[in-house]
Amino acid sequence: MLDAREVCSGAIGCKGGHIKPNSWELFPKLVAIFGRDKARKLTEFRMGILDKMIAIADAEGVTEECQIRKEEAVDVYFDAESWAIAKSCLDIYLEEFPEEIGKWETYEGEEGRQEFDIPHAKGIIAGPAGALGPARLIHPILARLLSTHPTFTLDSRTPVTSIAPPDSTISPYVAHTLLGEIKATHILRATNGYTANLLPGLTGALLPILRTLTAQSPPTKILFHRNRRWKFHWDQGYDYLTSLPDRTVMFGGGIRQALATEIGTVDDSVVDVRTTIHLPGVQPDNGVDKKVQKIWAGIMGFSGDVLPWIGEASPGISKRLQGTGKEDAMCAACGAAEEVVARVLRVEGAVGVIEVMDVTVERVERAKGWERLVGMFFG
Secondary structure, three states: OEOOOOOOOOOOOOOOOEEOOOHHHHHHHHHHHHOHHHHHHHHHHHHOHHHHHHHHHHHHOOHHHHOOEEEEEEEEEOOHHHHHHHHHHHHHHHHHOHHHOOOOEEEEHHHHHHHHOOOOOOEEEEEEEEEOOHHHHHHHHHHHHHHHOOOOOOEOOOOEEEEEOOOOOOOOEEEEEOOEEEEEOOEEEOOHHHHHHOOHHHOOOEEEEEEEEEEEOOOOOOOOOOOEEEEEEOOOOEEEEEEOOOOOEEEEEOHHHHHHHHEOOOOOOOOOHHHHHHHHHHHHHHOOOOOEEEEEEEEEEEEOOOOOOEEEOOHHHHOOOOOOOOEEEEOOOHHHHHHHHHHHHOOOOOOOOOHHHEOOHHHHHHHOOHHHHHHHHHO
């Protein structure tokens, strides 16, 4: 296993550890793209992520260490149009999944402002979600693998600079790194926004986006309960917030303020000045007085069709001859990882991801175009 930086340093926590599948919000959009049957299967895949991750943490004995937990998701809308669209999405979702009725609550105007103490809110939707410290889950798992499997190795600060194609259909791939060459029958990628660097066929379909997070001092009043995940929807774009056990506020977003410079960016060494102005200035409008303790950025990958990329990358995607093994792309959460490993090992009965998540040239062409991504996520 190779990590281009320090181990797990790519998990910058830019969503504050949210486990929030947004199933109700995405379902109508998936129906519009893929039709109702496929949208339902895709939504069911997303709905199981939280319980799956809790089960993994329990099995590894790190539930307390990684702080994984179920919490309440609170989506706050500050303009009437976005609020009307959100209610419509929830109605469509609950009509398709009646078993979810009772898990989600809507709060109109003054009712929401009083219940959640959020000035200016037009409406609020609350329901189940979760949170964890991602690196605190992965570090113990990697430590266990290193101690129990002598053939497993982990090299940090070891980027793959290029991949040489096989000499023939029975030859391995050769990955070139700073430590030398590595021959491999299979190559699996969990490289998120950087994936297109080594799979050039995904350029334009899987886009890197710079995301920014701040750590801010605890508010002077108890507004943001630490057992809630907050998402603030504006007329264009959104921000997100969570509170740590010590009440430190993790607040991120601001992408709409720097849209032209943050989509397509792979340099996370500099935070856009417009974002640095936006993030510290939002919460005073919500009646919260805090100070920024730290601000940092990282690169995330966003797919043009909002789905993970799972499975074998054909020569049309990798631009390389295929050998006896496979080059696989996996840019999503644990369900996607389970599926791609099952495919490599040829294990039956994996999570059963449907074909629209496969890495194909046809899908790449459909997913290209950042305009669709901007419209879907940022208004």
